Amino acid sequence: MKVCFKRTGGLAAISLSVTLDTVGLSEADSKRLHKLIDAISFFDQPQSFTSTMQEVDRFQYEIMAEAEGRVKTIKMDESAVPDLFRPLLDYLTELARVKKK
């Protein structure tokens, strides 16, 4: 499985991104990523979660996942992120930070 994650916006407007291939990850990281993607039925989710409110200085997220011949990209305004997505977003943010260091 491949996953591309990007976070833009925010007060500092410093973007974060990471591209992951579970083949190159440790077994533990690979299992965790699969589990988080499966837990939210990623490929059955809508393509976007858009806020109807004007919330300033917030992040925008984009996650692309590719697995077993399926490809899906989901875009989210931070204020519209379903609670269900939080563990995945926190994990991908953490990995993107590690990559930046």
Place this chain on the structure above:
Amino acid sequence: MLKEIARQGNAKQQQCAWESLTMSEQIRGQRLALTMISSIGSTATGTRRRTVYDAGNVYNLPGRLVRSEGSPKSRDRTVNEAYAGAGITYDLFKKVFARNSIDDRGMRLDSTVHYGKDYDNAFWNGQQMVYGDGDGELFNRFTIAIDVIAHELTHGVTQYEAGLEYQDQAGAMNESLSDVFGSLVKQYRRGQEAKDANWLIGERLFTKNVNGKGLRSMKEPGTAYDDPVLGRDPQPGHMKDYVKTREDNGGVHINSGIPNRAFYETAVRLGGHAWDKAGQIWYVALRDKLRPRSNFEDTAGLMMAVAGELYGAGSLEQKAVKDGWAEVGLKI
């Protein structure tokens, strides 16, 4: 009865009542608690009304009430910074611009700290300020910078006045106004004149691991940081360098460098405290002239008009505004 004590008791009684009501808040849930606390928090207009909540490092708002107006200092410095920062921002708007809080009707200033996990951001959600703790590696806690606190509060003022759309140039103008009044609050607290201020936004927000002075420089956009991990400050300071992008709502935090520098150029031309004249012109434009889709050129023209109304056509103040905008490539 608790409400009465919170309203009329002595300081110690009020504190006990607040603590009891806070426990009630946790039990009854957010919506009911907000209604209740809103009613007991009411005071005569023209006074500060601050509340600080603790989100406990999750993503729910507003969180647990931890400090309210007049209550003793918390052991948590983040809570105290959010409280003090909201207070000095209220004071600047009240004493200098005769504005009664965010909505000019005495709105309570609600803040939530410790939002999310390693959350490296702060925002205004349309009703309150929210601050993350930062990741500790690159970002410190967001309450560390008073101009960031004032920045978020000013988004509230803009929401109630110009209602600038958060996209492209109108969005960058929205961002710039928050930086302008954020910087003014910092200068006001320090008692600084325009020539003595450093005009940095978010000073001390980066950890020592980052090669940077702050998030943005109003004086020299594009020079705030240059770091191997974070990259280089992308802000332009002139229209010829305007950044066209789809990210960040059309670069609202990037192109805000242009009007930021226009304000700096105007303020240093006028001298003295930046809030006295330049701040007045920008504030009146925000309150009375700007519209949801005002772009940079519209704004420059409207600010010229305001300077003429406040200080006279052809006045030194109006010339300073004209020259300030001309410095960034916008000739009026």
